[in-house]
Amino acid sequence: MTFRNLFVDAFVPPVTGHTEYWFETRRPFCNLVFLLPLLLAYELGVWLIGGADGNSVRNGADAWMRLGLQRIGVDLLWLLPAVLVGALLTWQWLSRQPWRMSWDTLGGMLAESLLFAFVLILLGQLTDYCFRQAGAMTLQVEESRWHSGFLVKLIAFMGAGIYEEFLFRLCLIPVTYAAMRALLVPHRWSVGGTIVLTSLVFSLAHYLGPAADGQSLSLLTEAVARVQSSRSLWFSFVFRTLAGMFFAALFFLRGFGITVGTHAVYDVFVGIVLISEV
Numbered sequence: 001m002t003f004r005n006l007f008v009d010a011f012v013p014p015v016t017g018h019t020e021y022w023f024e025t026r027r028p029f030c031n032l033v034f035l036l037p038l039l040l041a042y043e044l045g046v047w048l049i050g051g052a053d054g055n056s057v058r059n060g061a062d063a064w065m066r067l068g069l070q071r072i073g074v075d076l077l078w079l080l081p082a083v084l085v086g087a088l089l090t091w092q093w094l095s096r097q098p099w100r101m102s103w104d105t106l107g108g109m110l111a112e113s114l115l116f117a118f119v120l121i122l123l124g125q126l127t128d129y130c131f132r133q134a135g136a137m138t139l140q141v142e143e144s145r146w147h148s149g150f151l152v153k154l155i156a157f158m159g160a161g162i163y164e165e166f167l168f169r170l171c172l173i174p175v176t177y178a179a180m181r182a183l184l185v186p187h188r189w190s191v192g193g194t195i196v197l198t199s200l201v202f203s204l205a206h207y208l209g210p211a212a213d214g215q216s217l218s219l220l221t222e223a224v225a226r227v228q229s230s231r232s233l234w235f236s237f238v239f240r241t242l243a244g245m246f247f248a249a250l251f252f253l254r255g256f257g258i259t260v261g262t263h264a265v266y267d268v269f270v271g272i273v274l275i276s277e278v
Helices: 003-011 027-050 061-072 077-095 101-134 150-182 189-208 215-227 231-254 258-277
Strands: none
Touching: 003 027, 003 150, 027 101, 027 189, 027 258, 061 077, 061 150, 061 189, 061 231, 101 231, 101 258, 150 189, 150 231, 150 258, 189 215, 215 231, 231 258
């Protein structure tokens, strides 16, 4: 089984003679064009607000990956966004997809991002309702995070959409899927298992605590213990797991770009619009 055949049934949209919107949104080249303005705005915002290193503004996933690069002796500010762009370009080349797109596709991807963000908000409200009906505690907001300035929050939420999806979807999902397929797990079971496993890791990563560094995966057991011992975290853990499954399903069905857009729109709307009205 070749490298390309391992992924083609799950990650590569079919090549057709037309640029059907459903398939075009999943093509890496379209994802790259859609995400470039968001990536440039985030990196420029981090540089302008956070100074030379921008560590006070960077999203957690962004900071973790940069620390991982530093541990192997690479400390270049521009390297991580270059890796993201390079990954999409490599994916485009391996998938042998056309290097073209329709500009109408970008508007459709933005519309889908807004729509799916609204669906995720409804999912959060439904989860909140179920917990309240069961008499359980719901989300506890970390005051220090939400009381930051508007621009700092905006930049951080944009970064979450980009780099959390880069780490947990674009990187972790193919690796997990490949491992399952290598173990001869059928395609459908591999997709389902990948969605569940990566979503649990995504949720647990939010509870790594201040000691988390480039060895984050080794601290997941501590995150499990932290969630298990604190009832106040159960709602956020369940919702983040559901959100991770939602994002993973979007990644498989609608592509990386729409998944990033949905995540960023959701975080900005909930973290800035809704929280500001509380």
